[in-house]
Every structure is written in C-alpha cells, then in structure tokens.
Amino acid sequence: MCSYIVEKAKLIGSAKGASGWMRIDTANVYYDHPFHAPLDHALGIDFINEAEGARERGAG
C-alpha cells in the first residue's frame, strides 16, 4: 500500500496497448491503490517491453 513495490516477471508474449499490439518481455505486478478500479487496493499487472524502453504498457 502506497509503496513503489513492484514484482517483475520475465515472460514471452504479446499485449495490446494504446498504440496496438506489441511484443512484451516483462510483467510488472503490484498490489496497491488502483488508478481506475473503485477499490482501495487492487492487483495491478502491467505488460511491458523492457528491452525496448518500456514506454508503453498493456495495463490491467
């Protein structure tokens, strides 16, 4: 809660972000205050491509 704690998991796959489909290599997983869900805490999973700079994410 109110932390910057993020567990990172390496993986292979694809996800759809704001710009469309992208290759992903990492999942950032955290349990903290969500941005959108009407909950105090939620499990957040962001799929990113860390090798390509992680500018975009498939957010969940």
Add this chain to the structure above:
Amino acid sequence: MYEGMFAETVSFRGHKGDVGEAYYARPLGAGPWPGVVLIHHMPGWDEWIKEATRKLAYHGFATISPHLYFREGPGSPDDVGARTRAAGGVADEQVIGDVAGSMEFLRAQPYANGKIGVIGFCSGGRHTYLVACSLPGIDAAVDCWGGNVIVDDPKQLNAKRPVAPIDLTDKLRCPLLGLFGNDDENPNRDQVNRTEAVLKKLGKNYEFHRYDGAGHAFFNVMRPAYRAEQALDGWSKVFAFYRKHLAAPAAARAA
C-alpha cells in the same frame, strides 16, 4: 458575492532547472492570496489531486500541484505513474527541488501575500514532512496520512529515499498539522503516536488529529475509502490552520 477561480496547467522550473507541468488554481480577484504547494499522492497527478487543488483555491489559496512524475512522461498520468512505480519511485532530493521550484512559482505571482503553505496526501504527506524539515520559507505544513515517515525496517531505505523523515524532525521549521485515520495501516496508530512523541520531545509546533472509522485516503471522494463526515471535519481543520498561519503578509521577508 462573486466567486471565481482560474485553473489550468502551467509550467514550473523544478529540481536542477528541469521544466515540468503543474496544475495551478487561484482565486480570481486582486488578492493578495497566500500560496500553497499541493504534493500529490503515490498513484500520481490524477483527477482527485486536481479537484483538491481547486478546493484550496475556492477557499482563498493560490495552489500549485507539481507533477512529480513528469520526467517519466509524456503520457497520461496513470501511464506515467506506472512507469514511475516500476522505476522505484522518485528521489527525495528531486521532490525537494521540485517543491522549492513550485514555491518560487508562487512567490513570483503579483498577487502573492508572501506566505506559503505545503500540503500532501499519502506519499505526499511524507514528502510534506520531508520538505518542512528541509526547505526554508514554508509557513505551515499539512501532512495527510503520510506513511513511512517512520521507517522500522532499515532495509527499506535506499538511494532514492536514504533517510527516514522522522530523523530530520529537529530541523522542522514551521507549524505542522497532521491528519490520520485510525484504521490506516501505513501509517498505523503506533507510528503516528511515535511521530507525535518525537515532535513533542523536540518542542515542535504541531497538532495531530486522528479519526475513528477512517483509514488511508479518507478525503478521497473517488475511492471507497472516502469518509464524508471525517473528511469535512479534516478539511475544516486544514483551512483553519492555513488561515491562522498564512494570513499575514511576510513583512520580514519583504524587508
């Protein structure tokens, strides 16, 4: 009586001269108005933070909320917040510099009365405690449920947050208002009590208020944590505190 405000996104010069974005809301009219720096919570520079900024302007305070995560932009505040979280957050030194830059923005306005307050929520509460112990020129500080002021596990300290703010308390230079929910787990009741004990021991000017039936973020109308009765009372305490400490012109500073 005509009530009006002006609210928009502005640029500000922060730590190391980096230019970032901030949300700025001020009352319309000649003023002069006291200034407030509002430090956003951990999720980021979001809609509720901007709503809180406007609320302070409605009550007579020219309020700037710097986007502490702007260096991870561009992008929507939630995407930028996610990148910042993944990077381990922002460094205390950088936040102090960004708040100092925001204070300079307020001082530069022609309708400023010379007094400056700081208010922060969640991690912003911790940042408020930190800047109140680090920066000159703050006339009143409000810490809303800031966790990790006390750090019980030294392994939590790192390069970005090397010092627990509680260890800087001897340098606190302004009155401090603290608002906490008794059901909060970070900070929990024991940590709030221990923070108060340190303030008392060092003879600091402070007032703490603890609310039953409320936990973390109880002012936030966009979360289930919102508690109307406690939030209304809490806000009234913020405005009374600021009217007491930010009202008079800073004649000494002007000299």
